[in-house]
Amino acid sequence: xxxxxxxxxxxxxxxxxxxxxxxxxxxxxxxxxxxxxxxxxxxxxxxxxxxxxxxxxxxxxxxxxxxxxxxxxxxxxxxxxxxxxxxxxxxxxxxxxxxxxxxxxxxxxxxxxxxxxxxxxxxxxxxxxxxxx
Numbered sequence: 593x594x595x596x597x598x599x600x601x602x603x604x605x606x607x608x609x610x611x612x613x614x615x616x617x618x619x620x621x622x623x624x625x626x627x628x629x630x631x632x633x634x635x636x637x638x639x640x641x642x643x644x645x646x647x648x649x650x651x652x653x654x655x656x657x658x659x660x661x662x663x664x665x666x667x668x669x670x671x672x673x674x675x676x677x678x679x680x681x682x683x684x685x686x687x688x689x690x691x692x693x694x695x696x697x698x699x700x701x702x703x704x705x706x707x708x709x710x711x712x713x714x715x716x717x718x719x720x721x722x723x724x725x
Contacts, residue, residue, distance in 0.1 A: 623705055631704065638698050645694065648686060 594601070624632030 620705075623709070627705075627708060631701070634697075634701055638694070638701060642694055642698065645686065645691065 620635060624635050
């Protein structure tokens, strides 16, 4: 398909970065399934917040509307006007302080994941070293 679309081949560094990103996404999802529900809810909340902040920043902090203006009725035979979601959009807090707060929350979440994953490994290694003496 890439040949037909004349897409140039990617270099090894880019492929490794994409593979690493996909592995990290996989790890986050599966860690959330195995760890507490609170962690998974926080991860999803933070991901949604960061994506909304990124979209608003890319749009120049303009109001965004993601609902269609028309949609199909229940019988799917005719289009009916959709509702305007201006009143449903609570807005996104933007600016350096909001960005720093969001990044701080995300780092805290990742540190919890690292601690939960690395603590048992460190305990086993420490126990192995201690028992071999």
